[in-house]
Amino acid sequence: MKKILVAFATLLLLTTAVEAQQRYAIIDTKYILSKIPEYRDADKKLQLVGEQWQKEIDDKQAVLDKMYKNYEAEQIMLTDDLKKKREDELFVKEKEIRDLQKKRFGYEGDLFKERQKLVKPIQDKVYNAIQKIAVARVYDFILDKSEGITVIFADPKLDKSDEVLRELGIKN
Structure with missing residues (x-):
C-alpha cells in the first residue's frame, strides 16, 4: 500500500513538473492579417469580385421574376402547349441561375478558388512566421x-501577434 502511495505521489510530481515546463503563446490571426497590406488588398479585391458576381446573379433573377409575372398574367389565355413551353423556359432559367450561384459561390466555386489564389500565400507566410517564432x-x-x-482569458503579455507582425516586417 505504501509503495502504491509513493508511486502515485511520484507520478503526480512528474506530471506537474512536465506541465510546468510547457510553454505556450496566444496569437490573433485576424488581427495579424488585418495589419498586412497585401491581405487587405486581396480581401477588397475578393469583395469586389463577389459583389460583381452577386449583381450578375441578381440581374438574372430579376429577369426570371419578370418572366414569372408575365407568365402569371398571360396564363389564362395560353394554350396547354404554350403553357408547357413557358413553364419549361422558366424551369431552364431557374436552373441556370442556381448553377451560376453554385459555380460562383458554391463549395470550391470561383470565389473559393480566387480566395485560394489571393489569400493562401499570405496565410502561408504568416504561418511560417509563427512557426519560426x-x-x-x-x-x-x-x-x-x-x-x-475559444480563449476565455488570456494574459496580454502572452499575445505574440505584434511579434509576428515584426517578423513579417510590418509596423503596427
Whole structure:
C-alpha cells in the first residue's frame, strides 16, 4: 500500500513538473492579417469580385421574376402547349441561375478558388512566421484566439501577434 502511495505521489510530481515546463503563446490571426497590406488588398479585391458576381446573379433573377409575372398574367389565355413551353423556359432559367450561384459561390466555386489564389500565400507566410517564432522561443503551443478555439482569458503579455507582425516586417 505504501509503495502504491509513493508511486502515485511520484507520478503526480512528474506530471506537474512536465506541465510546468510547457510553454505556450496566444496569437490573433485576424488581427495579424488585418495589419498586412497585401491581405487587405486581396480581401477588397475578393469583395469586389463577389459583389460583381452577386449583381450578375441578381440581374438574372430579376429577369426570371419578370418572366414569372408575365407568365402569371398571360396564363389564362395560353394554350396547354404554350403553357408547357413557358413553364419549361422558366424551369431552364431557374436552373441556370442556381448553377451560376453554385459555380460562383458554391463549395470550391470561383470565389473559393480566387480566395485560394489571393489569400493562401499570405496565410502561408504568416504561418511560417509563427512557426519560426515557436521554434526560436521553444513554445509548446501557440493558440489562435481569433476563431475556432475559444480563449476565455488570456494574459496580454502572452499575445505574440505584434511579434509576428515584426517578423513579417510590418509596423503596427
